[in-house]
Amino acid sequence: MLNTVLVGLADAIEALRDELTHAMTQSEGQSMRFALEPVELTVQAAVTKDVNGRIGWSVLGVGGKYEAARTQTITLKLSPLWTTNDGVLTSDFTIASRSARGDTIGEHS
Numbered sequence: 001m002l003n004t005v006l007v008g009l010a011d012a013i014e015a016l017r018d019e020l021t022h023a024m025t026q027s028e029g030q031s032m033r034f035a036l037e038p039v040e041l042t043v044q045a046a047v048t049k050d051v052n053g054r055i056g057w058s059v060l061g062v063g064g065k066y067e068a069a070r071t072q073t074i075t076l077k078l079s080p081l082w083t084t085n086d087g088v089l090t091s092d093f094t095i096a097s098r099s100a101r102g103d104t105i106g107e108h109s
Helices: 009-026
Strands: 006-008 039-049 055-060 071-078 093-097 104-107
Touching: 006 009, 009 039, 009 055, 009 071
Parallel strands: none
Antiparallel strands: 006 055, 039 055, 039 071, 093 104
16 A cells, blocks of 8 residues: 555545636636536545544545555546526536627626
8 A cells, every 4th residue: 555645536526626617717818718518537546434434435646556456446427517696506608618699707698
């Protein structure tokens, strides 16, 4: 179990969310932008159990090694949702794209 770097699955997903949000804000004013499709995240993960008996999934970090028998490859398909100003979740949004309606960030109107 040398060089094991474990990151909680929730922390890994939160970091992905932060990166996508950062990409969205960085795209403002750019000529090329992207619509966000469902996100597929594939990770090497280990089932872990803490001292209180709580079972969780931990993602192997960069350079992390763990016994192959104790790891699983997990593929998560995440469908991003955007919260509108009135608190409704919608999948109808882009990350700053050029369209007939002009540049948009967030929900479509």
